[in-house]
Amino acid sequence: MKKNLMFLALAAVGLASCNGGFKKGENGLLYNKYTDKSGPKINEGDFVMVNLVVKNDADSVLFSTYEDGHPQPLLVPKPQFHGDLFDGIKLLAEGDSATIKLSADSIFKKSPKPPTFKGKYVIYDVKVEKLIPKGKMTDQIFQSTVTTYMTGLSTANKNAEPAKITKYIADNKLNVTKTDSGLYYVITQKGSGPTIMPGDTAVINYSGTTLNGKMFDSNIKADAIKGKLPNVAQRSFAPIRVPVGRKAVIAGWDQGLLLLNKGAKATFVIPSSLAYGERGNGPIGGYTPLAFNVELVDIVHPKLTATKPTVALPPVKSVPLKK
Numbered sequence: 322m323k324k325n326l327m328f329l330a331l332a333a334v335g336l337a338s339c340n341g342g343f344k345k346g347e348n349g350l351l352y353n354k355y356t357d358k359s360g361p362k363i364n365e366g367d368f369v370m371v372n373l374v375v376k377n378d379a380d381s382v383l384f385s386t387y388e389d390g391h392p393q394p395l396l397v398p399k400p401q402f403h404g405d406l407f408d409g410i411k412l413l414a415e416g417d418s419a420t421i422k423l424s425a426d427s428i429f430k431k432s433p434k435p436p437t438f439k440g441k442y443v444i445y446d447v448k449v450e451k452l453i454p455k456g457k458m459t460d461q462i463f464q465s466t467v468t469t470y471m472t473g474l475s476t477a478n479k480n481a482e483p484a485k486i487t488k489y490i491a492d493n494k495l496n497v498t499k500t501d502s503g504l505y506y507v508i509t510q511k512g513s514g515p516t517i518m519p520g521d522t523a524v525i526n527y528s529g530t531t532l533n534g535k536m537f538d539s540n541i542k543a544d545a546i547k548g549k550l551p552n553v554a555q556r557s558f559a560p561i562r563v564p565v566g567r568k569a570v571i572a573g574w575d576q577g578l579l580l581l582n583k584g585a586k587a588t589f590v591i592p593s594s595l596a597y598g599e600r601g602n603g604p605i606g607g608y609t610p611l612a613f614n615v616e617l618v619d620i621v622h623p624k625l626t627a628t629k630p631t632v633a634l635p636p637v638k639s640v641p642l643k644k
Contacts, residue, residue: 336475344421346412347404351422351442358416361454367397367465369410370451377425378440388535391478391606392450394471402427406445415452421445475599478608486590486610488643489532495588504576510616512585517620519566521577524619526560532590537604560618571596573611581617589613 332577343351363369370392375384386393400407405428422442425434451468455463473593490497490505497505515570517523528539528548542558563570573591581587593599593608601607 332402341591343420347408349424349427350404351407352409352412352419354412354417354419356416356418356448358414360414360416361452362414363397363411363449363452363640364454365397365399365407365411367457368451368453368455368463368470369395369397369449371395371410372448373448374446376446378442378444381439383435383443384486385396388533388606389604389606390531390533391611392448402430403423409445410447413447413449415449418448419447421447474557475607479599479605482593482608482610485532486592489610489612490590495590497588497590500576502572502576502595503592504573504595506580508580508585508587510584510586512582514582514620516580516582517565517617519579519580520623521565522621522623523563523565523581523617524560524621525563525578526616526618528614531605532610532612537621574613574615577613577615578617581615583617583620586614586616589615603607 335487343353346352372382372386372392374382374387376382382388397407397410404423406421406423409419409423413419424442425438425441425443430444431440453463453467458466486505489495495505495507497507499505526541528536528541528544530536530548536544536550539545539548540558540561542553542556545553545556545558563574563578566575568575571591573589573595576589576595577589577591586600589612591611591613593610596611597605597607597609599607601609604610
């Protein structure tokens with residue numbers, strides 16, 4: 322991630338020194354191409370896959386597809402205003418890289434500026450990885466073409482997953498055990514007492530990352546700060562309660578928590594088949610394996626409801642009907 326950002330920054334600086342800086346587009350849009358490929362430019366309605374780093378003036382990264390581990394698929398919409406990001410993207414072709422600067426006042430004109438945002442500009446470092454022009458294709462043929470491409474991409478991600486898991490385990494020197502279902506785990510701190518059982522509730526602390534090290538969730542404040550999770554100041558940090566064995570969470574958690582007893586800590590490396598599968602979830606793409614550091618703080622057993630003893634009722638006497 323840092324190498325990618327460094328490359329983007331150096332490339333932008335290098336080109337600026339050659340051509341005198343950014344060119345001006347509509348409504349104050351500023352852009353600077355540092356890779357200019359031949360080929361058709363992007364148009365409204367086209368399908369693109371883009372890698373994107375969004376920053377403010379102070380170079381603070383607000384969003385990055387490199388950290389998410391996959392480029393962003395996009396059907397190019399109509400611009401929301403003259404000189405917005407999509408007007409900038411239309412200047413690019415497949416393989417192009419550019420930096421696009423937009424006035425923060427223009428972007429936040431119809432919505433309040435986030436209180437944490439600082440600076441006059443929002444800066445986008447864009448790399449167009451794939452372009453499928455709509456052109457004169459019918460909607461049906463265009464959708465089929467996009468679907469075929471995405472299916473191929475999904476298959477490639479699926480096939481690459483085992484190697485990613487193997488590399489992560491080796492790089493982090495994890496002495497893991499693999500279950501029959503494909504879950505990898507290592508107990509990093511032994512607990513005490515019996516292991517948790519299906520029907521119990523696990524009280525846990527956890528931090529989750531993709532295998533490139535990008536943290537996407539944690540209920541531990543120190544980890545959330547280190548992982549640069551958003552809105553840390555507004556979050557409350559406390560152990561969460563998870564029902565075990567009831568399919569209320571991903572299968573990797575359901576299975577992994579059953580290996581722990583109170584006080585135990587573990588690392589789970591969870592293949593996508595036991596996580597979010599081929600569809601993914603939010604920033605977690607399809608066929609994305611995950612890693613979790615988990616601590617089982619406590620076990621809450623279900624309350625047993627006392628049953629009253631059954632009292633046998635006397636047989637009902639048959640009453641003859643009057644004739």
